[in-house]
Amino acid sequence: MAKSLEIRLRGISATFQHESRGDITAVKDLDLIIQPGEFLTLLGASGCGKTTTLRMIAGFQQPSAGEILFDGANVTNVPANRRDIGFVFQNYALFPHLSVFENVAYGLRIKRQNAAKIDAGVEQGLRQVGLQGLGGRMISELSGGQQQRVALARAIAIKPRVLLFDEPLSNLDAKLRVEMRSEISRLQEELAITTVYVTHDQEEAMAISDRIAIMNEGRIVQIGKAEELYRKPVSRFVAGFLGNANLVRGTALAADGGRVTLDIVGHRWTVATDATVTIGSVVDAVVRPEAISLSRSDGALPGIVEGRVFLGEKAEYRIRTGDLELLVVQWNPTAGELLAAGDTCSVNLPAAGVQLLV
C-alpha cells in the first residue's frame, strides 16, 4: 500500500462574487496541516465554509489566495481529475444511468484497467461496504443507506490517496447514521487514507475523528482531539459548540501553583489552570453542566431550581444562584435525588470542572 499523504493548506481564501450582496469571503486565510493517514473533521455551523474548504482540497474550486500542498507538491492548479481523491457527496451523486457495478467500476474504467482487474476491484469495493451481490442492481433500486454505501465503494475503489466526505450521513435516519459512521471509521483505519470529513453534528465528529477543526466564519478557531477541545476550549464559541457550557465571569482573588481562586457572584471558587492569572483581573470560565452536582443539604453555594426537564437517564435543571443562572445535568437521578421546580439546593463544583478561558 502506498504511503499515506500529507495535506497542507497554506493561507487559502475563497471569495464568491455575488451580484446583489457584493463579494462573500467564505474561507479566510486558512492554515491547516492534515497528517498522513489522519481522520480530520471540519466541524462548524451552517455557512461557516466547511464545504468550500473541502471543495478546494478536492479541486472543484479554486482558492482566491493561498496554496494547497499534497506531500509538499503544490496542487493548487491541478484539476480535480488529477488529484487522486475520492469524494463522497451529501447527495451521493451516483450515476442514475449505470448499475451499481458500473458506478463502482467507473473510476477503474477511466484508469483503463483490464476486465479482470475491474471485476476484482469492484468486488472488493462492494465487499468492503457490505454490498456483495448487489452489483447488478440499478441505483433507483437501492435504499438510501445502500446508495450511501455505493457512493463510498465508488470512492475507495480507485484507491485514492485522499478521501473527502461532505456530510455523507445527513440524509440517513439516526440509527443508520450511527452504524455507517462506525463503518466509515473502520474502513478508514483499515485503508489508512488521509481523510477530511465535513459535518455539523458534534457527536458524529467526536465519534469518528482523530482530530477536529472547529470552524467559524471561514476560519479555524480551534483544532485538536475531541477530548482536548472539550476540556480546554479556547473560547466561549468552542465551548458552546462541543457540548453545553455555562459561561461565568469572575475576579481572580489568589493564584498559586496551577490553582486560581475566583470570586464569582460573591462566592469563592477554586479552579485548576495552566495559565498565569494576574490577581484582580476579570476572567471568563466555562462550567460544564454535567460537572456540577446538586444536593439537598446546605452548602457553600445555595441555589433555587427554576426549571426542570426529566429525560429518563438524566435530568436537566435551570438553577439560579444569586445573579447567575446555571444549566445543570444530573445523570441517572434516583427518585430521592430528583429535585422539583422551586426547591432549594446547594451547588457543588469540583475544581477540575471549571475551565478558564485565557
Place this chain on the structure above:
Amino acid sequence: MTGVNVSAQPMAPHPRSFARAAGLFAIWLLLVAFIVYPLVMLLLRAFLADGGFTLDALFAALKSTSNLRALRNSLLLAFLVGAAGTLVGLAFALALDRANLGPRTARLIDGLTFLPLISPPFTTSIAFVFSFGPRGLITYDLLGIKNSQMYGLTSTFAAETLTYFPIAYLALRPMLASISSNFEEASFSLGGSRWHAFRTVTIPLIIPALANAFLLLFGCSLADFATPLILAGSDFSVLPTEAYLQITGMFDLRSGAILSLLLLVPAGLVFYAQERVVAGRSYVTVTGKASASARRDSLSTGAKVALLTFCVLTVALILYFYALLFWASIVQAFGANQTLTLDHYRVIFTEGLPAIKDTLIVAIIGMPLGGLYGIIVGYLIGRTKFVGRRAMEVVSMLNYALPGTIVGIAYLLAFNDKPLALTGTATILIACYVFRYSPTGIRTTIALLQQIDKSMEEASASLGASNLVTFRRVMLPLILPAFFAGLGVVFIRSMTAISATIFLVSIDWTLITVKILENMTEVALGPAAAFSVFVIAVVVAVTGLLNVALRRMTAPSLRISRIGT
C-alpha cells in the same frame, strides 16, 4: 509563485478550449444564417423601398379592407379556438385526473387525444369535408342536404378546436394533478359543497394554467394555415391564407411579407403575455408527489358522468373522423361509389412516389441533425457560461415562436439569391424544419440539465475523468431523452407541417403535405385520404420505435413523459 487567483470561481466543467470556442462560433453562424438573416431580409423587403426606410406599404396594407377583414377574422377565429379548446382541454384534464377512471380507460382516452397532435394538419379538415361537405356522409347521405354550405367560420373553428384541444389538455393536466386534493378536501370538510370547493379553490389555482392554455391555442390558431385553406372558403379569409395567395397567386412578395408581419403583432403579444403568465405561476403548489395521492373525490357523481360523457363523445368523434379518412382511402369514390379498392394507394405509390421519397429523405436527414442541434444548443445554454448566452437562447427560439407563414416567406426571400441560394433544394426544407422544430429538444435538454446536479460532474472528475470523458459518459447518457424528444418532434413535423414549407417546395423537392393540398383542390379526395393515412402510419410507427429506444436506453429516474408532444 504563490498560485494566487483572482477569484474562487468553481472550476469550469470544461476548459475554455479551442473546441468549445469553435463550437460556439459554428452555432452562432447557423443561427445567424438560418434565423436572423431571413427575418432581416423579410423586414427589409417590407420596409425598404427606393433605398430608404418607409412604412408606406404597411399603411397601404392597413387601408385595404380585405386585409383588415383577414386580420379581424384571424383574431376572431383564434379567440374562439383558444376559448373553446381550453374548455375542452379542461374537461379532459378533469375527467382523467379527478373522475377516478380505471387505468385502462384513462390510458385509452389519453392515447387517443394524442392522435390529432401527430396527424398532418389537414386530417381533421379533410374528415370534415367527408362528413359535412356537399357529398358528406352526414350532410348528404344522412340528412339529404343537397348543397351543403359548410365552408366558413363555423367549420374552421370546429376543426381547429378538435385539432388543438389536446395541447390545452397536456398543459392543464399536470397543473391539475399538482394541486393537492387536500385543498379541495379542506374546503369540502369545512362544509362547502363540491362545486363550491371547485369554484373557490381549484379554479383560482389553475387560472394561470388556463390562461397559458388559452394563449397556446390562440397562437396555434393564429398561425394555422392548412385548416382555413381547406375549410374557410372564400368568404372567411385569414392572414396566413391571404399571405399565401398574395405570393403564389399574385406573385406579390412584398404584400405577402407585410401580411405575414401583421400576424406578428398578435403573435408577439401572445408570446409576451405567455411569458408573464408563466412567470406568475409560482403559487401553484407543484410538489411532484400530489399526483400519487390516493383517490380524489372532489367531483360529484353528476359532474363525473357529465364530464365522462362529453369526453367519450369527443373521442368518438375523433375516432369517427379517422375511420372516415381510412374509409375514403379504400373506396373508389367517397360518397358516390363505395366499392373497395387499393387504387388510391397505387396512385400515391406511383405518381405520388416522388413526394413520399422527398418527404422521407427530408425527415430522415433532418431528424438526427435536429436532435443533435437540440442537445448541443441546450447544453451550451443550460450548462455553460459565455457572453451572449441569453441572446442565443432567444434567437434559437425565434423560428419556433413565429407563425410558420412568416418563417416560410422569410426563407423564400432570403435564400432566393446569393450568398445562400438554396431555393428549390432539399437543404432549405431541412433547415426550415431543423431550426423551426428543434427548440423542443433545446427546452427538454435545458429542463433535464436542471435536474442533473452539478455534483454528478464533480463525482466523475474526482474519479479521474477528464471533461470530455465526463460529458461523454455521464452527461450525454443523461440528456439522451432530450435527444430522442428532439428526434421525434423534428421527424413528426417534417412529415406533417406545411405552413412554412409550402413556400419552399419546388419541382425537384416536394412534400406529401403539399401533395395532399393539391389533391384537395383538384377534388382528388381518395389520394388525399391515402396520403394522410400513410403519414399517420409512418409517424405512429416511428414515434413508437423512438419511445421503445428511449425506454431501453435511458435511466428510469430521468425519463421524459413521451415523445411527440
